[in-house]
Amino acid sequence: MMHIMPKKQHPRDKTEITPEDHEALGRADDSFADAVREKVQKLTDDLQICHKEREEYLDGWQRARAEFANARSQEAKSREEFVKFAEEHLLSDLLEVANNFDRAFAGTEAENPYVKGFSYIRDQFMRVLADHGVTPIPALGQAFDASLHDAIEQREMPDAAADGIIVQELERGYLLHGKAIKASKVAVGIYKPANR
Secondary structure (H helix, E strand, C coil), rough: CCCCCCCCCHHHHCCCCCHHHHHHHHHHHHHHHHHHHHHHHHHHHHHHHHHHHHHHHHHHHHHHHHHHHHHHHHHHHHHHHHHHCCHHHHHHHHHHHHHHHHHHCCCCCCCCCCCCHHHHHHHHHHHHHHHCEEECCCCCCCCCCCCCCEEEEEEECHHHHHHCCEEEEECCCCCCCCCCEEEEEHHHHECCCCCC
C-alpha cells in the first residue's frame, strides 16, 4: 500500500485573511482607485482643452474663410467699378466736343445742309456715348441739385414755384453709369415778388 503523504502547506497558501490584510488591501484599493480617478480626471481635463482648442481653431478657420470670400467679392466689385469708370476721363473730354457741337448749332438755321449733316454726326456721336453709359443730366424745369448742377446764374422770378428751379441750361451735363462726370451749368430761379 501506498502511503500518501499529506501535502505540505506553504506559508503563502494561507486561506485566512487577517484584519491587517484587509486593511492593507483597502489601502491598496484606495490608493489604486485614487490613482485611477486622478488619471481619469486628467484625461477629462485634457479632452475638454482639446475640444476648446478645436472650437477655437474651427471658429478662426471659418472667420478667415469668410473674410477671404468677402475680400474676393470686394476685389471683384472694385475691378468692375474700375473698368466701368476707367474711360471716365476720356469720355469727359469727348463731352466737351458734344457741347461744342451744341454751341455751334445754337442760332443756326436747321435747314442748312451743313447743319443737318453735322447734326447727324452729333446724334451718332451721342449714341456712341450712350452705348458706353453716358446720358445727359435732366436740367431745365428740375429742382437744383448741387451734385448734378453747377449754378452759374441766379434769376429773379415773380412766381414762387420757380424758386430753386432751373430756368435755363447754359451747358449740358452728363452722367456715366448714373454718376455725374460733368455737371450741368445752369441758371436757377429765385423768387422775388413783383412790386405792386
